Amino acid sequence: MLPVFLYLGGPSLKWMEVCVHTNHEAVEAISNLLIELGADGVSIEDSEVLTRNWTNQYGEIIDLNPDDYPAEGVRIKTYLPEMVSGDEFISQVKTGLLNMKELGLDVGLAEVTGREVDEEDWANEWKQYYKPIRVTEKLTIKPFWEEYIPTSETEQIIELDPGMAFGTGTHPTTTLSMKLMQKYLNPNCTVVDVGCGSGILSIAAVKLGAKQALALDLDPIAVKSASENVELNNVQEIVQVREGDLLKGMGERTDVVVANILAEIIVLFTHDLPRVLVPGGIFIGSGIIEEKAGLVIQSLKTNGLQVLETVHQDGWVAIAAKKW
Structure with missing residues (x-):
């Protein structure tokens, strides 16, 4: 899974980046946890994409930088505006992870970290990763801002807003x-x-x-x-x-x-x-x-x-x- 962003909030001078390092099985559950705790969005950085046999036949994705991904597992990140207490949010995340473990969900390493970052256009810079993707012979997924011409009359385009x-x-x-x-x-x-x-x-x-x-x-x-x-x-x-x-x-x-x-x-x-x-x-x-x-x-x-x-x-x- 590539970096996946759900961005709903407005700009701020400072952001607190909260990162949870987990495994593939727990991605959806932890992403939901962060949203439920008040995060405006999540990004997902999956080590799996670095070992995948990508092709450029459909212009999928090029020039992936290993530094953007964990060596193993998945990093789930969210960004909190400076007026939100990062320490309290992290504490709530850790409590939620413990509850998941008690319910039998394997959350892997489940390491939670936080750091302050300067305002950047992080809500848009990730667009470079996304290109039209031919999923099957009939289905192609296209980010709405990308231009793409179908290669056959049977090819169907799914427009998505990242x-x-x-x-x-x-x-x-x-x-x-x-x-x-x-x-x-x-x-x-x-x-x-x-x-x-x-x-x-x-x-x-x-x-x-x-x-x-x-x-x-x-x-x-x-x-x-x-x-x-x-x-x-x-x-x-x-x-x-x-x-x-x-x-x-x-x-x-x-x-x-x-x-x-x-x-x-x-x-x-x-x-x-x-x-x-x-x-x-x-x-x-x-x-x-x-x-x-x-x-x-x-x-x-x-x-x-x-x-x-x-x-x-x-x-x-x-x-x-x-x-x-």
């Missing part, structure tokens, strides 16, 4: 999700995106031919982000975004459910899949580390779904399953 919890599409969880979606989504199907985040999978679904998509997320910030990205792609007539706690309270049925979230979260709603999916409906789950894939597979089978396929990339797994 100021809104941007997912670049380079992370294996997103790539694997979209590859399975391209394979299993039928034209004119309906899709529910659980834990939609920036809305990228809902947008991808309609770009692949879905007639309707419902994007659900419990986080109001994610709902706002997804709604804005949906409008950016001019698909607001067929993608509905709303707050929702997984599949709780959902009465309508759908052809496909997609979820790019933690394995521990997926198993919380697999029992709802038989109720929500139509006969023959498809579930696509991603965001699963290899060590937790068995947990998800067993939960799907226990609830009567047949696992069709598992795909792997860089320690991550995505699963396609079917309701008979």
